[in-house]
Amino acid sequence: MDLKDCIKGRRSIRKFTDEPVSHETLEKVVELASFSPSWKNTQIVRYIAIDDPGLKAKIAKECTTGFTYNAATMESAPMLIAVTVIKNRCGYEKDGSYTTNRKDTWQMFDAGIASQTFCLAAYEYGLGTVIMGIFDESLSDVLDIPEDRELVNIICIGHPAENPDIPKRKQVSELITYK
Ligand SMILES: Cc1cc2nc3c(=O)[nH]c(=O)nc-3n(C[C@H](O)[C@H](O)[C@H](O)COP(=O)(O)O)c2cc1C
Numbered sequence: 732m733d734l735k736d737c738i739k740g741r742r743s744i745r746k747f748t749d750e751p752v753s754h755e756t757l758e759k760v761v762e763l764a765s766f767s768p769s770w771k772n773t774q775i776v777r778y779i780a781i782d783d784p785g786l787k788a789k790i791a792k793e794c795t796t797g798f799t800y801n802a803a804t805m806e807s808a809p810m811l812i813a814v815t816v817i818k819n820r821c822g823y824e825k826d827g828s829y830t831t832n833r834k835d836t837w838q839m840f841d842a843g844i845a846s847q848t849f850c851l852a853a854y855e856y857g858l859g860t861v862i863m864g865i866f867d868e869s870l871s872d873v874l875d876i877p878e879d880r881e882l883v884n885i886i887c888i889g890h891p892a893e894n895p896d897i898p899k900r901k902q903v904s905e906l907i908t909y910k
Pocket residue numbers: 741742743744745801804861862863864865866898
């Protein structure tokens with residue numbers, strides 16, 4: 732797929748068919764996402780793929796802060812991806828001090844870059860995705876995420892069952908200034 736078509740054609744998908752996401756395809760998506768840039772090439776992003784129907788239903792029911800919109804999307808998706816980062820690496824010097832006054836927030840930056848690359852790669856393989864930032868903190872316990880990791884976001888993934896219109900984009904003239 733042409734890169735411009737990939738960037739412009741990817742949409743957040745919230746309705747999916749029942750067709751499962753094969754682990755083989757998922758691993759190809761993760762392989763492409765592994766080429767994302769990262770802070771000093773620390774590559775701290777780790778993905779947890781959830782396709783067990785019981786666990787997925789529990790997450791949709793108990794970990795969506797009562798936001799039924801997200802719960803419905805999670806129920807529709809055959810697989811959820813928990814995007815996590817290994818803490819205390821990104822934004823740090825070798826001696827454990829922060830490199831910049833933005834401290835460890837660079838780990839969120841890296842998770843964001845990786846998430847977008849993941850979604851574009853999934854689109855290339857015919858899969859739909861939506862990044863989710865609204866979920867309950869209890870999800871870390873449900874997924875048994877260890878202390879040295881942080882859960883950043885969820886990505887719902889599956890075969891699209893909708894073709895949404897493009898949400899309006901701002902004009903370039905509003906996005907850029909020159910000095
Ligand atoms: C950090 C982040 C958090 C988001 N959280 C949610 C969410 O909780 N639920 C949801 O349905 N969409 C969520 N979205 C998707 C946005 O609503 C979507 O990207 C935006 O409306 C533009 O649509 P598009 O992705 O189709 O271009 C999130 C996107 C980002 C980048």
